[in-house]
Amino acid sequence: MGNQSIKFKTDVAMMEKLGFDIYVGGLKPNELQFCQQAVSNYKRLSPVIWKGDLYRLVSPYQRSRAVLMYVNQ
Numbered sequence: 495m496g497n498q499s500i501k502f503k504t505d506v507a508m509m510e511k512l513g514f515d516i517y518v519g520g521l522k523p524n525e526l527q528f529c530q531q532a533v534s535n536y537k538r539l540s541p542v543i544w545k546g547d548l549y550r551l552v553s554p555y556q557r558s559r560a561v562l563m564y565v566n567q
Contacts, residue, residue: 500525504532508543509562512536542566 500521507514512533518526536543542564552561 500528504529508532508536508539510543512540539564 500516503514503516516529518529521529546564546566549563549565550560551563552559554560
């Protein structure tokens, strides 16, 4: 989906079910390590992402970026 950084791709994928379409064989060693760490972080954070509350802190309709925050009880 374009020429976005691996960090951008994993950040977007982590917003829901961590589904990102990346050819792992084409990753550089540091990118592969980054993806592995992202999966580890996602496993730790997934209960909050799935069952927590989502707040939009910065709207992409008002600025050129979006900022979201997930919280649990």
